[in-house]
Amino acid sequence: MIALITSVxxxxxRAGTSLIYATVGEIYxxxxxxxxxxxxxxxxxxxxxxxxxxxxxxxxWRGLLAALAVGGLLAALxxxxxxxxxxxxxxxxLSITLFGSGLASFLGQRxxxxxxxxxxxxxxxxxxxxxxxxxxxQLPILGxxxxxxxxxxxxxxxxxxxxxxxxxxxxxxxLRAVGxxxxxxxxxxxxVVKTRYLYTILGGMLVGLGGAHLSLAYTPGWTENxxxxxxxxxxxxxxxxxxxxxxxxLGAILFGGINAVQFRLQAAGTTVPAEFLxxxxxxxxxFVLIVMTWWEALSKRIGAPAALGKSYMRxxx
Amino acid sequence: MNxxxxxxxxxxxxxxxxxxxxxFPGILANDHVDLELYPGEVLSLLGENGAGKSTLMNCxxxxxxxxxxxxxxxxxxxxxxxxxxxxxxxxxxIHQNFKLVxxxxxxxxxxxxIGALPFVPDMDAVxxxxxxxxxxxxxxxxxxxxxxQLSVGEQQRVEILKLIYRGAEILxxxxxxxxxxxxxSHELAGVIKVMMAxxxxxxxxxxxxxxxxxxxxxxxxxxxxxxxxxxxxAETSPQELARLMVGREVLFRxxxxxxxxxxxxxELRDIHAEDDKGLPALRGVSLALHGxxxxxxxxxxGNGQRELTEVVTGLRKVRQGRVLVRGEEQTNRSPLTxxxxxxxxxxxxxxxxxxxGDMAVSDNLVMKGYREAPLxxxxxxxxxxxxxxxxxxxxxxxxxxxxxxxxxKFLSGGNIQKAILAxxxxxxxxxxxxxxxxxxxxxxxxxxxRKMLLEQRxxxxxxxxxxxxxxxxxxxxxxxxxxFEGAVMGVCPAQEADIESLGLMMAGxxxxxxxxxxxxA
Numbered sequence: 001m002i003a004l005i006t007s008v009x010x011x012x013x014r015a016g017t018s019l020i021y022a023t024v025g026e027i028y029x030x031x032x033x034x035x036x037x038x039x040x041x042x043x044x045x046x047x048x049x050x051x052x053x054x055x056x057x058x059x060x061w062r063g064l065l066a067a068l069a070v071g072g073l074l075a076a077l078x079x080x081x082x083x084x085x086x087x088x089x090x091x092x093x094l095s096i097t098l099f100g101s102g103l104a105s106f107l108g109q110r111x112x113x114x115x116x117x118x119x120x121x122x123x124x125x126x127x128x129x130x131x132x133x134x135x136x137x138q139l140p141i142l143g144x145x146x147x148x149x150x151x152x153x154x155x156x157x158x159x160x161x162x163x164x165x166x167x168x169x170x171x172x173x174x175l176r177a178v179g180x181x182x183x184x185x186x187x188x189x190x191x192v193v194k195t196r197y198l199y200t201i202l203g204g205m206l207v208g209l210g211g212a213h214l215s216l217a218y219t220p221g222w223t224e225n226x227x228x229x230x231x232x233x234x235x236x237x238x239x240x241x242x243x244x245x246x247x248x249x250l251g252a253i254l255f256g257g258i259n260a261v262q263f264r265l266q267a268a269g270t271t272v273p274a275e276f277l278x279x280x281x282x283x284x285x286x287f288v289l290i291v292m293t294w295w296e297a298l299s300k301r302i303g304a305p306a307a308l309g310k311s312y313m314r315x316x317x
Numbered sequence: 318m319n320x321x322x323x324x325x326x327x328x329x330x331x332x333x334x335x336x337x338x339x340x341f342p343g344i345l346a347n348d349h350v351d352l353e354l355y356p357g358e359v360l361s362l363l364g365e366n367g368a369g370k371s372t373l374m375n376c377x378x379x380x381x382x383x384x385x386x387x388x389x390x391x392x393x394x395x396x397x398x399x400x401x402x403x404x405x406x407x408x409x410x411i412h413q414n415f416k417l418v419x420x421x422x423x424x425x426x427x428x429x430x431i432g433a434l435p436f437v438p439d440m441d442a443v444x445x446x447x448x449x450x451x452x453x454x455x456x457x458x459x460x461x462x463x464x465x466q467l468s469v470g471e472q473q474r475v476e477i478l479k480l481i482y483r484g485a486e487i488l489x490x491x492x493x494x495x496x497x498x499x500x501x502s503h504e505l506a507g508v509i510k511v512m513m514a515x516x517x518x519x520x521x522x523x524x525x526x527x528x529x530x531x532x533x534x535x536x537x538x539x540x541x542x543x544x545x546x547x548x549x550x551a552e553t554s555p556q557e558l559a560r561l562m563v564g565r566e567v568l569f570r571x572x573x574x575x576x577x578x579x580x581x582x583x584e585l586r587d588i589h590a591e592d593d594k595g596l597p598a599l600r601g602v603s604l605a606l607h608g609x610x611x612x613x614x615x616x617x618x619g620n621g622q623r624e625l626t627e628v629v630t631g632l633r634k635v636r637q638g639r640v641l642v643r644g645e646e647q648t649n650r651s652p653l654t655x656x657x658x659x660x661x662x663x664x665x666x667x668x669x670x671x672x673x674g675d676m677a678v679s680d681n682l683v684m685k686g687y688r689e690a691p692l693x694x695x696x697x698x699x700x701x702x703x704x705x706x707x708x709x710x711x712x713x714x715x716x717x718x719x720x721x722x723x724x725x726k727f728l729s730g731g732n733i734q735k736a737i738l739a740x741x742x743x744x745x746x747x748x749x750x751x752x753x754x755x756x757x758x759x760x761x762x763x764x765x766x767r768k769m770l771l772e773q774r775x776x777x778x779x780x781x782x783x784x785x786x787x788x789x790x791x792x793x794x795x796x797x798x799x800x801f802e803g804a805v806m807g808v809c810p811a812q813e814a815d816i817e818s819l820g821l822m823m824a825g826x827x828x829x830x831x832x833x834x835x836x837x838a
Contacts (some may be wrong), residue, residue: 177429184428186400189430
């Protein structure tokens with residue numbers, strides 16, 4: 001039984017890793033007051049470019065760099081549209097998702113080798129394999145933490161670090177102020193535009209990494225719609241985490257867990273139709289949103305950055 | 318313009334602004350304005366709304382960039398690009414709407430944006446330093462408290478501490494007393510005196526004459542963006558300053574006939590309601606308003622006034638208690654029901670709740686009457702009749718608008734308010750709820766608004782007047798009730814009310830306890 005729990009937990013963590021990267025990234029973006037709904041497109045593009053890069057260079061690390069670059073670039077575009085042009089952030093984000101998904105699908109049919117009709121689908125390339133840590137991985141239950149790939153291990157540092165940065169450092173304080181009240185931040189000498197660009201791009205890079213984890217580690221290779229809507233689930237996870245990076249893991253593990261259980265059930269030949277099981281994560285998303293909103297209203301806690309989604313302009317007259 | 322500054326040849330100005338020009342689309346907000354400030358002194362900037370006081374100061378703190386002009390600090394020509402530059406020069410400003418992050422603590426707000434702090438600030442050391450400064454300037458506040466937990470007066474203390482903590486030498490205070498009780502204003506005067514004795518200097522923006530006399534050494538008067546007078550406070554009078562500010566003699570008192578209260582129009586019985594966060598905002602409010610009477614609600618903003626108006630206008634549900642209009646039960650009815658019951662509403666948030674900025678003046682004027690013939694027939698609006706109706710109101714209420722079709726957001730604040738008054742008064746059937754009707758208006762428009770309210774009273778309407786301006790309440794109200802933390806501290810006839818006891822009630826002393834309360838120096 002314990003072995004079963006341990007193995008489910010290990011799969012959960014593997015399934016949740018990409019979600020955690022993207023959630024932490026989006027938390028940082030939203031903390032600066034920018035809502036980026038382009039995640040789905042950015043993850044897809046991150047996944048395809050990182051896989052293609054790794055395939056041709058033979059280096060998973062170069063693949064990661066490509067994902068960072070692509071995520072950062074799309075996020076910079078979003079920052080330009082919403083910070084500099086002060087356009088509607090929802091529209092900009094949705095456009096980026098549509099653009100990113102389309103481009104990713106196009107690249108998936110063009111970047112492949114000639115032998116495969118230039119398709120990337122079906123090709124196998126280098127990947128991040130699980131690194132089992134001897135001894136630690138033998139622990140009951142906790143062992144699940146120590147049979148992961150390097151990207152998951154890196155999360156063990158990223159999560160506490162991003163919490164510490166947001167709540168304990170001067171820069172984190174300034175970032176929170178920009179997302180809560182840009183007028184005040186501006187009057188206190190914080191550069192609102194620079195802050196919003198910085199964290200939108202930084203967030204985008206993490207989202208790109210989330211995409212890369214899918215194509216380089218979780219389900220190695222490129223398939224159409226490899227994200228399966230993870231970009232949208234992350235939007236809900238950010239709310240679930242109440243914009244606190246240390247809680248990003250909780251939500252991601254919950255959703256990763258549903259995925260893992262769903263695969264287990266399908267493998268065990270359950271009579272529930274697969275379509276229903278596939279719906280579970282999305283139903284869960286709706287459920288989480290309802291519960292969180294309700295709980296927020298009950299506990300009088302307003303978690304969202306007050307200026308989220310609002311443009312800021314100084315000389316307003 | 319006179320420059321009687323010969324006696325100051327011994328002292329060099331710590332700050333000088335020369336020939337500042339700032340243009341906004343359609344408005345010349347500052348037209349070659351000069352300013353000098355000496356160490357240890359307070360300079361008042363006096364002017365009506367829109368005279369350009371805040372614009373000038375925003376240029377000084379780097380929020381705006383002047384189009385022309387020079388700024389000298391301690392004799393050095395400076396170029397201020399951002400609030401950061403200003404802070405580095407020791408210039409700090411307390412804005413009219415506080416620049417505080419509600420969800421952060423006092424200490425976090427105070428250190429916000431200070432680049433010189435270590436990457437991981439030692440919050441205990443910060444708190445200790447804040448406590449030291451609090452004690453030195455008697456600005457009591459808990460560094461660990463969240464801003465949303467603080468009263469407005471306490472929030473202002475945080476703003477002052479913020480400047481002191483950053484070592485500001487030149488303090489700019491933009492209408493700092495607007496949100497304070499009279500006693501809190503006195504405290505502020507004391508704090509400013511201590512700071513001036515240390516050689517700091519301050520610029521004080523206001524349009525209240527009494528404060529100019531109380532706080533400052535020098536006065537500069539702005540009118541339509543231009544500097545029209547420089548005076549030593551000791552050598553001028555409130556009357557002279559008012560004349561300089563408005564450009565004509567101002568009546569400080571309106572003529573008010575004795576009222577004849579009629580039937581009870583509105584009765585609130587033990588009203589309990591919550592604010593947007595779900596916290597109790599009204600705790601057992603009972604009030605009665607009669608026809609031919611103005612019932613003033615005094616109190617520092619945020620003590621339940623907003624919730625009170627919303628309960629009466631049907632915008633907020635009560636948790637407990639009853640609302641009676643002309644003796645009829647109207648508890649928790651919709652806004653439309655309340656309108657039909659004869660209640661008109663002049664909201665505090667004019668732009669947000671009073672008008673639709675992007676719609677024509679005429680459309681805004683019929684936003685209440687459009688439901689009925691002749692403005693609408695079989696569900697179809699009749700544009701020509703609407704225009705005619707609007708023209709009549711524009712004329713009667715002297716609303717200055719280029720055309721009835723002009724989008725209302727392009728009008729001045731005073732004219733937007735007149736348009737709201739025109740709509741609400743013309744549709745009024747008994748009861749007028751007016752929240753801060755003269756806030757932000759210049760002296761002329763204020764006079765008009767107050768006259769209109771008095772006219773309604775004389776016609777037998779009941780007016781519920783919510784105001785934070787005690788002068789206004791004493792001038793036009795018949796009865797004054799004081800709200801504090803959602804409860805009525807007391808109700809008294811306006812003729813018998815005095816500023817000091819109203820001030821004490823605004824600070825939470827009940828009327829019944831007034832006699833035993835300690836006297837405030």
